[in-house]
Amino acid sequence: xxxxxxxxxxxxxxxxxxxxxxxxxxxxxxxxxxxxxxxxxxxxxxxxxxxxxxxxxxxxxxxxxxxxxxxxxxxxxxxxxxxxxxxxxxxxxxxxxxxxxxxxxxxxxxxxx
Amino acid sequence: xxxxxxxxxxxxxxxxxxxxxxxxxxxxxxxxxxxxxxxxxxxxxxxxxxxxxxxxxxxxxxxxxxxxxxxxxxxxxxxxxxxxxxxxxxxxxxxxxxxxxxxxxxxxxxxxx
Numbered sequence: 001x002x003x004x005x006x007x008x009x010x011x012x013x014x015x016x017x018x019x020x021x022x023x024x025x026x027x028x029x030x031x032x033x034x035x036x037x038x039x040x041x042x043x044x045x046x047x048x049x050x051x052x053x054x055x056x057x058x059x060x061x062x063x064x065x066x067x068x069x070x071x072x073x074x075x076x077x078x079x080x081x082x083x084x085x086x087x088x089x090x091x092x093x094x095x096x097x098x099x100x101x102x103x104x105x106x107x108x109x110x111x112x113x
Numbered sequence: 114x115x116x117x118x119x120x121x122x123x124x125x126x127x128x129x130x131x132x133x134x135x136x137x138x139x140x141x142x143x144x145x146x147x148x149x150x151x152x153x154x155x156x157x158x159x160x161x162x163x164x165x166x167x168x169x170x171x172x173x174x175x176x177x178x179x180x181x182x183x184x185x186x187x188x189x190x191x192x193x194x195x196x197x198x199x200x201x202x203x204x205x206x207x208x209x210x211x212x213x214x215x216x217x218x219x220x221x222x223x224x225x226x
Contacts (some may be wrong), residue, residue, distance in 0.1 A: 064168030
């Protein structure tokens with residue numbers, strides 16, 4: 001099925017460990033985004049990309065890095081995980097001119113202990 | 114103060130009821146208004162979007178935007194148990210280069226048989 005696939009779906013990390021979340025889309029979308037969702041905070045933009053080889057910071061970029069080496073993939077890295085990064089992470093993609101037309105993945109539930 | 118405020122609920126209604134979900138916002142430059150539906154353990158999916166002020170209807174769903182009051186609403190008629198989900202409002206500035214959306218916190222809705 002066409003869409004946005006996130007891996008892994010669940011992960012538990014110890015403080016200080018590193019990990020990479022993978023997002024893959026097969027819709028040939030130019031734009032890709034990483035959001036985190038926390039209770040009472042809604043969805044907050046971490047980083048985004050407007051095309052292959054480009055990345056930019058969103059609202060809450062500290063502690064995260066991203067890469068977009070291929071158009072279909074957008075990676076989110078945590079170099080040294082902290083308990084404050086416990087959250088549900090969503091990847092999304094869209095065409096540039098499509099209003100509101102984000103396609104979201106199913107999310108990655110990350111717990112940092 | 115958050116740019117977009119949304120009552121998190123939870124909201125519980127009987128099947129067949131009319132549901133009203135609302136968001137207020139502070140940035141008068143928002144031009145595009147969206148409602149997303151998010152089922153448990155899933156990513157958000159676009160339900161409706163409107164441009165500037167006015168109403169838009171799609172089946173049992175009606176979206177209203179009142180820019181003078183900085184207030185948007187989503188009405189669900191003849192609510193069904195399958196409508197039980199979290200509803201997120203989202204807004205976007207006109208001409209934003211990367212399609213950034215600002216989300217409300219989400220309202221948890223339960224429709225009981």
